[in-house]
Each structure stands twice: as C-alpha cells, then as structure tokens.
Amino acid sequence: MPEDLGVTEGRLSACPATPNCVSSQADWSDARHYVAALPLVDGVEASRDRLLAILEELPRTRIERREPAYLHVTFRSALFRFVDDVEFLIVDSTRAIHVRSASRLGRGDLGVNRRRVEEIRRRLENTPRP
Numbered sequence: 001m002p003e004d005l006g007v008t009e010g011r012l013s014a015c016p017a018t019p020n021c022v023s024s025q026a027d028w029s030d031a032r033h034y035v036a037a038l039p040l041v042d043g044v045e046a047s048r049d050r051l052l053a054i055l056e057e058l059p060r061t062r063i064e065r066r067e068p069a070y071l072h073v074t075f076r077s078a079l080f081r082f083v084d085d086v087e088f089l090i091v092d093s094t095r096a097i098h099v100r101s102a103s104r105l106g107r108g109d110l111g112v113n114r115r116r117v118e119e120i121r122r123r124l125e126n127t128p129r130p
Helices: 044-057 112-126
Strands: 021-023 061-066 070-076 083-091 096-103
Touching: 021 112, 044 061, 044 070, 044 083, 044 112, 083 112, 096 112
Parallel strands: none
Antiparallel strands: 021 096, 061 070, 070 083, 083 096
C-alpha cells in the first residue's frame, strides 16, 4: 500500500513524474496528469452514496477506506492483477469531487487511469438522482 495516500491540507497527493497517474488537482496545463474534477450534483453524503454505488458495479474493485468526504478504492487488472489506487475527495465548498488515479507499479498505464476516471464521470452524470 502506498504511503502517500489520503488528504493533506485539503489536497490529494501530487502525481509522480511518470505518466501512470491522473489527478484533478494537478495543474491544468499538465496535460499528462490533469483530469477535470467530477461534478458534485448533490450534497456530500448523497454524492458519496451515488459514487459508491457506481464503484461497486465496476469489476475487480475494492473499497479500501470510506470516510464522509474521502474514498480510497483499488482496482485490479484482469490479466496481470496490477493494482491501481483511486482516491476521491468530495469538497462541498467548490461543488467538486476531486479524483486521483495512479498505478502502483510501472511507468506507463496505456491510458487506463484516465479512461477509468472518464467512465466513472459518465456513469455519475447518467445516474438518476434519488
């Protein structure tokens, strides 16, 4: 388990220099690492519950840590069982769900982390609100 996971002073950890990580808290000019935050459509609790429901539908997913405004989830690749750590920080004041998705091993990820975030975004935007 990486030691740099979690929230420090309201921020998720920065991505390493390698191209196997994306983060909504990276500088927007860093095209390799930046990905837009997910929209906070409901309050913190309702958004977390919607997000959890989506995550539980995705294959090879495990909820590692669940807090009121923070989630840490791991995804395992189907073939080689590589682990990716995905974190979500729900910030009511900015109406955003910040996200960081990073591979534990290797240098590249063939765009897997970015595609995963965009798939979660698509599902979140298309999930009916209660």
